Amino acid sequence: MLANLEETRHVLIGESPRTRQVIRMIEKLGKCRWPALLLGETGTGKEVVARAIHNINPQGPFVTIDCSAMVGPLMESELFGHVKGAFTGAAMTKIGLIEAANGGTAFFDEIGELPLDLQAKLLRVLQEKEFRPVGSLTSRRSDFRIIAATNRDLAKEVEKGTFRRDLYFRLNVINIRLSPLRERKEDIPSLINHFLTRVGGNYSLTSEALEVLISYDWPGNIRELENCVQHMVAVNSGPLLHVADLPSNLQNHLIQKKSNYLMAAAGADAGMSRQDFGDLSTEPSSVPTIVPLAELERRAILNALDCTKGDRAVAAHLLGIGRTTLYRKLKEYELAC
Ligand SMILES: Nc1ncnc2c1ncn2[C@@H]1O[C@H](COP(=O)(O)OP(=O)(O)O)[C@@H](O)[C@H]1O
Ligand SMILES: [Mg+2]
Missing domain, CATH: 1.10.8.60 (Helicase, Ruva Protein; domain 3)
Known part of the structure; x- marks a missing residue:
């Protein structure tokens, strides 16, 4: 464990009181499997922090799910996988990122970009540890620690109705705000x-x-x-x-x-x-x-x-x-x- 903490200090560079505080938070969060919400402008180190939390006490895989990179109808299949023949082009059964994260950490980058229907499905996985691949009639299980990141003001998105309040509360158990470099x-x-x-x-x-x-x-x-x-x-x-x-x-x-x-x-x-x-x-x-x-x-x-x-x-x-x-x-x- 000590070696990993040293590693955190090695990958997370910075002398400022804010950065030192972030390192202390990583140390605490790394020892448990609570959800964490990382807030900050782009380029402030949210992914570095997510990896550092995982690496304090690494268990299972670290899977990055970049919500801003997934678009359109294939998004659901990227997340939850699909069965053979679920849609045109689904020639084979495919495992989704949610299942790939089983036993480890799923890092949902830019979670504010996730559409409302998938937010509902994600909430179900977090609560029930269950999901259904696209085109499948049976549920599968996946249990992972979730770390989400956003550069948006999610509380405002909740007020606007573009982000589910229940999912927001579920994710916002502990948040770490990464200050801009300036x-x-x-x-x-x-x-x-x-x-x-x-x-x-x-x-x-x-x-x-x-x-x-x-x-x-x-x-x-x-x-x-x-x-x-x-x-x-x-x-x-x-x-x-x-x-x-x-x-x-x-x-x-x-x-x-x-x-x-x-x-x-x-x-x-x-x-x-x-x-x-x-x-x-x-x-x-x-x-x-x-x-x-x-x-x-x-x-x-x-x-x-x-x-x-x-x-x-x-x-x-x-x-x-x-x-x-x-x-x-x-x-x-x-x-x-
Ligand atoms: N505290 C830090 N120490 C060293 N490198 C950092 C630190 N924070 C960010 N970086 C580097 O800056 C770049 C952007 O970090 P990243 O975690 O991708 O930011 P974000 O996810 O907030 O956009 C990466 O190449 C990362 O290695
Ligand atoms: Mg990023």
Whole structure:
């Protein structure tokens, strides 16, 4: 059991109080077979947590049932199986996922996508441990622990009538809410290290690149962070990963960050120069400060060069302009050195 707990800490990376609390919950839940409901945005680690709960004291198989991937009339047969000849194309009897999970854990991912008729059938399995394959006249048995996950607000779905209240109560015995990555940024450095170690090699990030990754909001959560690290490793040319290796969404974020910074700096500078020139207006703050566009552009270029330590190719990339345009502007503003 201890080895499995160590394993949980090994697969579930994060230092934040929230992540540590989740690890404690996994530890408790793993020792019993109660249902669990995992809540959180996509990419926050719901499947990782479900597997970790199962692996604390593994019994039987872990079967993932992705409700968002099953569509149409075949959904019922995917879940409950069918007998030979049950419908056109049912050439052989087939076991469904519910039966495959017997004795183990069934992880119902995106359970909010399950249509109402199948919700009723699932409830019956949970209560009676019984179900009927499509086209069969006899019931079969399956007994499993259920872990369900959703990024929807199931309580609201219940109010709307799109999710069965009785099934909701059955699933929501214990719930674990996984915070979005933007609310637990302390986890970012250790997650990056984890993903870098996993790809092998001896990679590390420049402090500037790390700063950009920490300041980003990660709408795709840990999955997006993992993809970003993989992208940086794939495009880089040495063991040190730079801002220039960031994928385009992060580059855009960097440009936005820099332009916000520049706008703020430009406003502050302009305010200062007005005082320097002895503006005696009684209400200086009510007059909007206008900074000439050319001046903003000049400062943006200087800042980009400063930030890339003079690397013009990367500076041009950050500024969103071609290299030749940058050279022309350097000449124009007499910044060429
Ligand atoms: N705490 C974590 N530590 C390490 N990797 C994680 C963690 N949480 C998520 N991941 C990784 O992020 C990706 C998305 O996780 P997943 O469990 O599929 O999210 P969800 O089911 O919420 O969409 C996976 O590749 C997973 O390995
Ligand atoms: Mg998932």
